[in-house]
Amino acid sequence: MEGHSTYQPKSKVAQWFESRLPIVGLVHSSAIAYPVPKNLNYFWTFGAILSFMLVVQIVSGVVLAMHYVAYAPVSFARVEHIMRDVDYGWLIRYIHANGASMFFIAVYIHIFRGLYYGSYKAPREVLWILGVIIYLLMMATAFMGYVLPWGQMSFWGATVITNLFSAIPVVGEVIVQWLWGGYSVGDPTLNRFFALHYLLPFMIAGVVGLHIWALHHVGQNNPDGIDVKSVSKDTVPFTPYATLKDVFATCVFLLFFCWFIFYIPNYLGHSDNYIPANPMSTPAHIVPEWYFLPFYAILRSIPDKLGGVLAMFAAIAVLAFLPWLDTSKVRSARYRPMYRIFFWIFAVVAVGLGYLGSQPSEGIYVIVSRIFTVYYFVHFLIILPLLGFVEKPKPLPASIADAVLARHAKGGATVVAGAAAPETK
Amino acid sequence: MAHTETSQKASRRDFLYIATGAVGAVGVAGMVWPFISQLQPDASVLALSTTEVDISPIAEGQIVTVQWRGKPIFISHRTKKEIEEAQKADLASMRDPQPDADRVKPGKDEWLVVIGICTHLGCVPLGHQGAYDGWFCPCHGSVYDTSGRIRQGPAPLNLALPPYAFTSDTKIVIG
Numbered sequence: 213m214e215g216h217s218t219y220q221p222k223s224k225v226a227q228w229f230e231s232r233l234p235i236v237g238l239v240h241s242s243a244i245a246y247p248v249p250k251n252l253n254y255f256w257t258f259g260a261i262l263s264f265m266l267v268v269q270i271v272s273g274v275v276l277a278m279h280y281v282a283y284a285p286v287s288f289a290r291v292e293h294i295m296r297d298v299d300y301g302w303l304i305r306y307i308h309a310n311g312a313s314m315f316f317i318a319v320y321i322h323i324f325r326g327l328y329y330g331s332y333k334a335p336r337e338v339l340w341i342l343g344v345i346i347y348l349l350m351m352a353t354a355f356m357g358y359v360l361p362w363g364q365m366s367f368w369g370a371t372v373i374t375n376l377f378s379a380i381p382v383v384g385e386v387i388v389q390w391l392w393g394g395y396s397v398g399d400p401t402l403n404r405f406f407a408l409h410y411l412l413p414f415m416i417a418g419v420v421g422l423h424i425w426a427l428h429h430v431g432q433n434n435p436d437g438i439d440v441k442s443v444s445k446d447t448v449p450f451t452p453y454a455t456l457k458d459v460f461a462t463c464v465f466l467l468f469f470c471w472f473i474f475y476i477p478n479y480l481g482h483s484d485n486y487i488p489a490n491p492m493s494t495p496a497h498i499v500p501e502w503y504f505l506p507f508y509a510i511l512r513s514i515p516d517k518l519g520g521v522l523a524m525f526a527a528i529a530v531l532a533f534l535p536w537l538d539t540s541k542v543r544s545a546r547y548r549p550m551y552r553i554f555f556w557i558f559a560v561v562a563v564g565l566g567y568l569g570s571q572p573s574e575g576i577y578v579i580v581s582r583i584f585t586v587y588y589f590v591h592f593l594i595i596l597p598l599l600g601f602v603e604k605p606k607p608l609p610a611s612i613a614d615a616v617l618a619r620h621a622k623g624g625a626t627v628v629a630g631a632a633a634p635e636t637k
Numbered sequence: 638m639a640h641t642e643t644s645q646k647a648s649r650r651d652f653l654y655i656a657t658g659a660v661g662a663v664g665v666a667g668m669v670w671p672f673i674s675q676l677q678p679d680a681s682v683l684a685l686s687t688t689e690v691d692i693s694p695i696a697e698g699q700i701v702t703v704q705w706r707g708k709p710i711f712i713s714h715r716t717k718k719e720i721e722e723a724q725k726a727d728l729a730s731m732r733d734p735q736p737d738a739d740r741v742k743p744g745k746d747e748w749l750v751v752i753g754i755c756t757h758l759g760c761v762p763l764g765h766q767g768a769y770d771g772w773f774c775p776c777h778g779s780v781y782d783t784s785g786r787i788r789q790g791p792a793p794l795n796l797a798l799p800p801y802a803f804t805s806d807t808k809i810v811i812g
Contacts, residue, residue: 275675297680300671 216245216449242428247447248454249434251616255325256432256454257461258318259424264462265315266420270413272308273357280360282406284399287362288488306477312354313480314469316503319347323531328555330543331433337535339426344532346419351528353412354501356405363485364495370397370405372498376511379521396491436615437543438608446612497572505569506562510588512573513581523585530592537592539600547606551599558591682706687812689804692748700764702753705811709753709761710799711772712809715783719770720746723784730788733795737784740795742803750809751785752799757792772796 219240221227230237279298281290294301323343326332332340359370374391378384393400431440440446448454472479480502484495500508507524514520530537545552561584568581609615688705692712695701700713715723723737724746741749753772755762760776767773768789769782779790786795801811 271672275672279675279679293679293681297682299674299677299679301675301679303671304675 244451246450258322260458261318291361306473310472328545332535335430342423349416356409359405362489364487365482365485367489376521379518441611506565509565509569510585513585538596542605550603693807711753713749719783751796756794
């Protein structure tokens with residue numbers, strides 16, 4: 213998209229450099245002059261928050277790796293060494309451990325914002341799929357990171373998740389042995405998980421680069437889900453408008469983050485992980501980290517090993533097909549009265565699955581889990597494709613500027629005159 | 638613009654910019670410090686800061702190497718000849734002049750305790766070698782005498798003395 217201004221190097225040195233590597237111009241066009249729809253709300257700050265969290269996790273993680281040792285007999289003690297002996301080691305570890313949860317809180321808000329405002333629809337399908345890939349990489353990274361302290365939850369979490377692959381017919385057992393580097397989870401598993409846990413965040417950073425590239429190529433979606441028609445009327449420059457809004461939102465998010473780090477650093481963890489890994493004894497109640505719970509509930513709700521594993525992976529994979537499953541041409545739920553209702557039902561079902569995943573797999577919980585699992589897939593595979601044909605969307609505003617002015621007119625009467633005369637294109 | 642005069646004076650906006658920037662700078666500095674501080678020797682390293690050595694098994698003329706804070710410490714049980722050479726050496730000819738009496742504990746002339754790291758570039762010198770029969774560094778040829786003082790070669794300073802004390806006639810504590 214054409215921006216608000218273009219970068220013109222003034223000094224001779226800057227001109228010399230720009231003609232050889234136009235990186236300053238790239239930064240200028242994508243972070244300063246880049247046109248941002250006027251009507252973005254605070255849900256659009258989570259992309260910046262997520263970028264920030266990725267940096268936080270990489271910086272704190274690199275520092276932790278300086279003190280950690282991936283060797284099964286000592287890894288548990290090394291984490292305690294970080295907590296007790298290393299200067300501010302407790303702080304850096306709590307930043308990293310809670311940072312993972314904050315990362316997922318932010319990404320879930322980011323995903324649900326995309327679902328609500330139809331950010332996955334044309335021309336943003338590739339952008340959306342890159343997001344699903346990032347989400348998958350995040351899950352793999354978080355899972356392998358949780359194994360590194362080598363506590364009871366680390367060990368048995370690794371055992372359960374790697375055993376998922378044993379459900380694959382014929383080659384399952386062999387694949388699991390390859391993952392383990394042995395006949396059970398052990399030191400070789402820990403070592404390779406550490407290597408991959410260090411690698412994957414940089415792969416995430418690479419895909420984030422593609423994600424932002426795709427975003428800046430097609431332009432941001434917005435709460436009204438309509439295209440930018442006039443850069444001068446519908447958008448504002450990224451700097452200072454979006455930059456400062458992102459910084460402010462990140463600061464508020466940091467307050468929330470700090471509350472966890474300094475007041476309840478172990479709230480999102482599991483006390484059993486402060487018991488060293490014991491391959492001879494499984495904890496009585498084993499649950500994954502909270503951000504995996506909805507998928508864990510789907511896995512457990514299906515009374516068949518292979519079926520459960522397939523359903524769990526399908527629950528994530530279905531997101532990648534969403535741009536084609538949703539047949540409605542209207543993006544934003546603001547103008548889709550029926551979709552808005554189904555969106556909230558889906559949100560309740562997804563959070564409900566998370567709750568069910570944390571409960572023991574017995575009695576009423578099993579039955580409700582099954583109903584919710586079925587609904588999860590019905591939402592994507594039946595409701596969304598049909599809704600596009602059944603639903604009658606509300607009329608869309610003529611432009612982003614019209615939508616903004618109309619909303620202001622409701623609040624104060626002074627700008628009614630401007631809104632009453634929608635420009636003709 | 639209704640308030641053109643504000644563009645000349647410091648405005649509320651200027652104040653807010655500076656106040657926000659200041660708070661942000663303090664916050665960033667406060668967050669950067671733990672990440673620098675963690676690079677320091679941690680508590681488990683500091684816990685190893687003293688080493689106790691029983692020197693009774695060290696025979697006259699023998700040099701023993703012990704470890705203190707990860708560094709080699711030479712404990713030399715000097716012979717009469719070595720002590721004499723160290724005490725009579727010509728200070729004026731030395732690069733880093735220091736009388737032998739300043740390099741040993743009073744009344745313990747036979748015990749020389751030095752950090753076994755060449756002051757040139759950190760290699761460990763070899764004992765009972767070189768022109769002065771003290772130490773010789775194999776890396777770049779620095780020669781030390783029986784008091785661990787630099788006599789030849791590129792090293793600028795004498796072998797350093799660790800902090801240590803005799804807790805009894807047969808025990809020293811380094812650090």
